[in-house]
Amino acid sequence: MKLNKVQILFPLFAFIFSCVSNEKRMEMVKLSQYMVEGMTLYRNNCANCHGIDGKGLARVIPPLKNADYLLTMTDDLLACQIKNGLSDSIIVNGDLYFQPMPGIKKLTALEAAELVTYVNNTWGKESGLYGVKKAEKALLQCY
Numbered sequence: 001m002k003l004n005k006v007q008i009l010f011p012l013f014a015f016i017f018s019c020v021s022n023e024k025r026m027e028m029v030k031l032s033q034y035m036v037e038g039m040t041l042y043r044n045n046c047a048n049c050h051g052i053d054g055k056g057l058a059r060v061i062p063p064l065k066n067a068d069y070l071l072t073m074t075d076d077l078l079a080c081q082i083k084n085g086l087s088d089s090i091i092v093n094g095d096l097y098f099q100p101m102p103g104i105k106k107l108t109a110l111e112a113a114e115l116v117t118y119v120n121n122t123w124g125k126e127s128g129l130y131g132v133k134k135a136e137k138a139l140l141q142c143y
């Protein structure tokens with residue numbers, strides 16, 4: 001039997017489509033896992049300063065919600081900041097902040113990835129998954 005184009009191409013497209021959507025599905029599952037874990041980590045390690053709603057504390061602790069600083073910083077830098085802290089003075093939404101933020105020395109790459117994913121996708125960046133592989137690489141290259 002001679003196959004026509006449709007008989008060849010349809011199964012091919014169906015196969016490609018199922019691969020792509022599978023990968024997407026896996027990523028969505030991973031994203032929701034990271035969000036759940038990230039929320040717990042955030043509540044245990046960050047919320048006492050930045051607030052459970054990410055609004056910060058007056059002129060002492062900067063907000064995360066709709067913060068221009070967070071929106072423009074890279075994910076790798078955020079992973080490093082969570083691990084090593086920050087002691088520079090910075091400007092967030094026009095206000096100057098200079099209290100130091102302590103780092104979490106024993107933070108694992110997975111925890112960093114979950115925190116970055118949670119923070120990004122909760123307060124306005126909506127940048128999707130920041131995977132553990134990226135966090136591992138970033139944490140080796142912090143300066």
Ligand code: HEC
Binds near residue numbers: 042047061062071
């Ligand atoms: C002890 C209080 C404290 C804790 C705990 C803390 N931070 Fe901060 N954070 C600060 C302060 C103060 C600054 C400003 C630092 C500076 O001016 O150098 C800051 C700055 C930031 C910034 C950059 C500025 C902005 O608002 O966009 C981000 C992002 C951030 N923190 C995220 C986190 C995350 C995520 C955690 C938890 C892993 C965390 N912080 C834990 C106090 C804290």
